[in-house]
Amino acid sequence: NAGVTQTPKFQVLKTGQSMTLQCAQDMNHEYMSWYRQDPGMGLRLIHYSVGAGITDQGEVPNGYNVSRSTTEDFPLRLLSAAPSQTSVYFCASSEGQAKYQPQHFGDGTRLSIL
Amino acid sequence: RKEVEQDPGPFNVPEGATVAFNCTYSNSASQSFFWYRQDCRKEPKLLMSVYSSGNEDGRFTAQLNRASQYISLLIRDSKLSDSATYLCVVNKDDKIIFGKGTRLHILP
Numbered sequence: 001n002a003g004v005t006q007t008p009k010f011q012v013l014k015t016g017q018s019m020t021l022q023c024a025q026d027m028n029h030e031y032m033s034w035y036r037q038d039p040g041m042g043l044r045l046i047h048y049s050v051g052a053g054i055t056d057q058g059e060v061p062n063g064y065n066v067s068r069s070t071t072e073d074f075p076l077r078l079l080s081a082a083p084s085q086t087s088v089y090f091c092a093s094s095e096g097q098a099k100y101q102p103q104h105f106g107d108g109t110r111l112s113i114l
Numbered sequence: 115r116k117e118v119e120q121d122p123g124p125f126n127v128p129e130g131a132t133v134a135f136n137c138t139y140s141n142s143a144s145q146s147f148f149w150y151r152q153d154c155r156k157e158p159k160l161l162m163s164v165y166s167s168g169n170e171d172g173r174f175t176a177q178l179n180r181a182s183q184y185i186s187l188l189i190r191d192s193k194l195s196d197s198a199t200y201l202c203v204v205n206k207d208d209k210i211i212f213g214k215g216t217r218l219h220i221l222p
Binding site: 059 | 208
């Protein structure tokens with residue numbers, strides 16, 4: 001079972017470049033979310049989606065865009081990368097109402113912005 | 115007050131000892147509470163849910179105190195493999211909020 005798949009696993013960007021972090025899940029989960037994890041800061045919620053066509057902001061949404069055109073995919077876009085966005089990014093999904101269900105995480109994407 | 119607060123540790127505990135962590139949360143309307151475990155450079159994984167009446171899973175016991183707005187995790191007979199960061203997780207409406215985590219080192 002694939003579960004939650006994130007690509008790429010590692011990426012180095014230059015300041016100002018754009019890129020999309022991919023996240024796909026094969027569990028037919030309604031809820032998907034993106035977190036970033038920085039040393040000493042824990043996981044911080046960037047954006048989340050309660051179902052296809054619905055997205056909302058988390059704690060730290062600035063500089064990131066998301067869309068949810070299908071149940072399976074929830075890409076995260078950096079329009080103009082900044083060094084402050086250097087982090088480890090985790091995508092997660094859960095079935096039904098997320099607040100009652102465990103989150104299933106991908107392996108993470110390690111992103112460095114030079 | 116931060117939404118979810120944890121003592122960052124590290125807790126250095128000899129193998130076989132009992133260790134307890136607390137986590138406080140600010141939103142009195144929160145309904146769901148979890149403990150996750152995260153190993154170094156790995157993704158978080160669910161350890162256990164926390165129920166109002168308290169619950170146990172083997173050596174792990176979780177409790178919820180709604181009046182004081184904190185949850186706790188007790189680990190008995192600690193093993194070397196318990197070394198990890200333990201994350202407290204609370205919902206705020208549809209948002210799932212993670213604490214910064216408590217690092218635990220089990221010493222041989």
